[in-house]
Amino acid sequence: MAPRRYGKTSLLRALGARAEELGLIAVYVNFFGVVTAADIGERIELAYEQQLCGPLARWFDGVRATLRLAGPVPASIELTDARAQQPLLERLALPRRLFEKHGKRCLIAFDEFQDTLTAHARIDAVIRSEIEQHGDAASYVFAGSQVGMMRALFTSKRRAFFAQARAVDLGPLDPSEIARFVEQRFLATSKRVGTALKPLLAFSDGHPQRAMLLAHFVWEATAPRGEATEQTWGSALERVLLVEAAEELRGAWSSLQGGERRALLAIATGQPPYARSTQRQVGGSRGGGMEHAIRSLLDAGDLVEDRGSNTGYRLADPLLAHWIREGRTGR
Structure with a gap:
């Protein structure tokens, strides 16, 4: 887990290349921006189409013709209905079918995995129902930039993937x-x-x-x-x-709520976020409002805890921190 633009994709690509050197079949799937279960299925199918080669690509061409269309599901059909699940489950089952046919194990990397929840609040249960059968067929890596959501997906007892993976936080490089x-x-x-x-x-x-x-x-x-x-x-x-990076930084700032901006301004300029003096400088309340803003920023990966700092936190993006300190937010 790490904030967006922190090098996760590059790391996953390097991991895939190393896995292929060891004889595994690496497939990288990016779920960023998916909205429906059909979107999830299409991303998986497209990844196999683009990344398999040689005999495996020809095998996939044949298998693809047998997959059910992953088109829009009528609003009257819930995701819990087998008819809605089937197209997605068939695509999730591809590593198992590949192993049964060719005897090759896959390494599947699901990037921005938290975005799958946009399709349905319990989509993780549907995904697990298939991939938990993959034993010898596949290993999985789940990556995401919404740190709080990713942590909840794998550490909450109410989620399907509870205790099914080991969390790895990407820290700063040496x-x-x-x-x-x-x-x-x-x-x-x-x-x-x-x-x-x-x-x-x-x-x-x-x-x-x-x-x-x-x-x-x-x-x-x-x-x-x-x-x-x-x-x-x-x-x-x-x-x-x-x-x-001008447009990127302005876009990041404008996407924040007022309380989140005040929290980032305080922390970027080295002011203890809960101090009365900070409240006078940046506005807002120093109680629940500031606490809620900081929790939201931590969950989004925009802030990280830093016990060595007098604020207790630091901005994940040093460029944004510098931009804020220089007073460029109003330019």
Whole structure:
């Protein structure tokens, strides 16, 4: 589990590549934005179509012709009705059928898994009813960016997947690993990251996507066969803030509720969120309203707990934190 844009997809792709080296069949399915059970089934079917190759692709062409259409289900039919479940169950059963035919085990990665609940509040029970039969046929990885929802899916006794998977939280990358990777990439193109590396590492705070985004624009601002400097870093950061990520940051801010904005403003600027002085600075209440906002931000993955901070929290996105501190929210 990790916030969106934290490198989950890249990690899942790398895991799939490693699994294929070991002889498994890797299938990656992204459920981001699904609305209906039919959407879920179509995403699964499309993943097999695009990712299987050779004899397995030909096998799937034949199997696909036997699958029931995953079209819209009449409103009068509940998902608990077998007629509504069947098209989805047939697609979920593909690893079992592949194993029975070819004897090959699959590694199935379900990304943004929490979005399946948009189709139906108990869709996880339908999914489990099939994949729990897959024993030798498949292993599963469930990934998601709505941290609170993902945690509830696998830790609540009321959910179908309770205690069925081990939670793995993606934390910040080790700065030394980022440094080694960035230095190697610069050297591979006859450039040197130079003194731009230190502020890049400090600013990105281990955030995988932000570190790579900023490193790219430092590299782009470095002359051929040249060496980046702190000035190069400053220019790259300003370009990201003003151009490359400007719309993204404004969109993230505008999507928040008022209480959530006040909480992020307080924490980004180092003010204890429940202090009276903070309430005077950012407005709102320091009691239930602030507590509710922080809980919502934690569940969404926008905030993470940080016992080493005087606020008790930190923003997951260091770029957004800097943007807020600089007062760019009103620009």
